[in-house]
Amino acid sequence: MQQGTGKQRRKWRIWHLVLAILLLAAGGVAYLYQQLSRPLPPGIIPAGYTPDLQNGRNMYLAGGCLSCHRGIGPHAELPAGGRKLKLRRGEITVPNITPDPETGIGRWRAIDFVNAMRKGLGPDGTHYLPSFPYTSYAWMRTEDLLDLFAWLQQQPAARNPVPREGTWGRYLLAFWKWLALPPRPFRDVPGKDATWNRGAYLVVGPGRCAECHTPRNTIFLLDRRQWLAGAPLITGQGRAPSLRGLKRRGRYKDVNDLMQALKYGEAMGYQDLSAGGMGEVQSNLSKLPDEDLKAIATYLMSLQ
Amino acid sequence: MIQMRKGTKMLLASALGAALLGGAAIAGSHGGGNKMEMAKGGGVIEARVKAMKEASNNFTPLVKMSKNLIPFDAAAVKKHADIIAAKLEESAKLFPEGSDKGDTRAKPEIWSNRAEFDAIMKTAIEKAKALASVTSPDQLTPAVRALGGEGCMACHKKFRKPKGE
Incomplete structure (x- = not known):
């Protein structure tokens, strides 16, 4: 009898241990997720920065924004979105990045744009799908991002609501982005002109x-x-x-x-x-x- | 953002992200075109590829001339440009309905958007004829770019699939 009780107690203890480890792991994952989903603070934007619109336009062209965000019909020359991007697994609809306040990015602050481009994060904390190539845009310098944002905000606004496809996989993107995003913007390589x-x-x-x-x-x-x-x-x-x-x-x-x-x-x-x-x-x-x-x-x- | 060594990051994230693997991994690649379809419509496709190829081969010396890689020669410009115009006129008739099936880079949009396709083809023929009347070196480069840009390139960007698709 003595032995049996000991066995039971040991079993009980092991279950407690397993439960504790699971809880700790879950807590760790949750904490990490929260840390990884944190946007950059507005403080990273240089105070009193005056955007260079010409450079913003060049960034828009070099970035090929229109290639994916090109609108349909009357909006064909504007990044009004709405086209389907075909991927190996299904397709997604490209969002509107014209300055329309309701359906575009007209209400965004500069820091929202920087977070989208550098962290793949929406103003509401959404993890953007990597079909939006923030993994490359994250190499861009803050000044260039601000110039591009200022230029985009000066373009004509197109009212074009685009639905956002949501999947639970977006939460996992937080961890993927941890691996995929460059640690800092591009720095000149010494020794090269x-x-x-x-x-x-x-x-x-x-x-x-x-x-x-x-x-x-x-x-x-x-x-x-x-x-x-x-x-x-x-x-x-x-x-x-x-x-x-x-x-x-x-x-x-x-x-x-x-x-x-x-x-x-x-x-x-x-x-x-x-x-x-x-x-x-x-x-x-x-x-x-x-x-x-x-x-x-x-x-x-x-x-x- | 948490700063950590790449190795530590990799380790932690792989431990966390077993499910991520499933979510983000790419399904095996799909095969190319349907072999059954490749067999159909061979004749007209071959003919237009040949006509386009000849137009392209006659465009190359004009590009070289406009880049000063070979000397300017008004007679040669006329000769090549006339062939280009003739070959374009010939190939314009070689896009019958249904000839998007087979070993071709022609996009189905040619037939769903025929008016635009025909308009670009018409422009290309006009630009080729304009190129044929070039008599001095300074007229050459704009004429070459007009044909290449508003003709060849405009059409291929819209209506031609890239190689290997």
Whole structure:
């Protein structure tokens, strides 16, 4: 009898221990989730900052915002959203980012925009799906984000309500973003000149080239060892080609050649830059200043 | 944001995110086009690919000339531009209804949005004819860009699938 009671007591104790561990783990996860869902404070915005609208427009073009946010019908030249983005798993509707207060981002504060771009967080704390490529935009400097926001707010507002598809998976995104988001905005690489660094910034940050041209691992993180080495497209069909060794492989003769390709595309005989997603990219890039195109070409041509 | 070493992050998050794997992982890739469909409509597709290819091959020397890679030659400009115009006129007739099925990069939008397709094709033919009348080097580059941009590129951006899709 004595022995039996001891066994029972031990069993009881083990269950308590298991329960305690489970509770602690749940608490830990909840705490971590809460920490990971915290937005950046408004204090990170430099006081009295005057946005540069011209730079904001360039960021809009380099970022290719219109490629996905392009509106429908009368709003076709505005980022009014509403189009379906087809992914391998279902499709999502792209939101309206014109300054309409009801259906767009007209009521956003600058810090809301910075949080969306750098943390993938909505003003209400929603975790945005990574089809919105904040994993790249997070490399952008605060000033560039403020310029872009100011420029967006000056564009015509389009009233176009877009439903938001919600899934429980959004909560898990908090943990995924912890791995996927860069720890800080882009910093110039020492030893490289200003043109190269400008190009690297535009490619890595706003240009988000890696989102298509770098392969991903099983949990959808970019495989940095294969940086811009080409990858299967997220739509499930086709491939984004490698951007490494462009000169060695004879794709482009020199920096000027690639710059011309980005600027004129097929209008100057560069065929592969027209069809599909790259056609949209080239349309946007063609409107960038020559210095920026030269910078992008300089960086890309340097990749071996 | 919690600052931590990448390794620690990875460890913690993998422990947390077994479910995440299911949620974010990508399903196996789908195959390409339907092989059964590839067999159909071969003749007209082959013919228009050939006509377009010839137009493209005649555009290349004009691009090279406008980049000063080869010397300007008004007679050669006319010769190439005339061929381009003829090949475009020929290929405009080679997009019959239903010829989006097969080994082609033509998008179905050509047929659902035929008026716009025809308008771009018409512009392209006009620009090719304008290019044929170029007589001096300074007229060449704008004429080349007009054909390439408002013709070839405008149409391919809207109505042509990228390679391998």
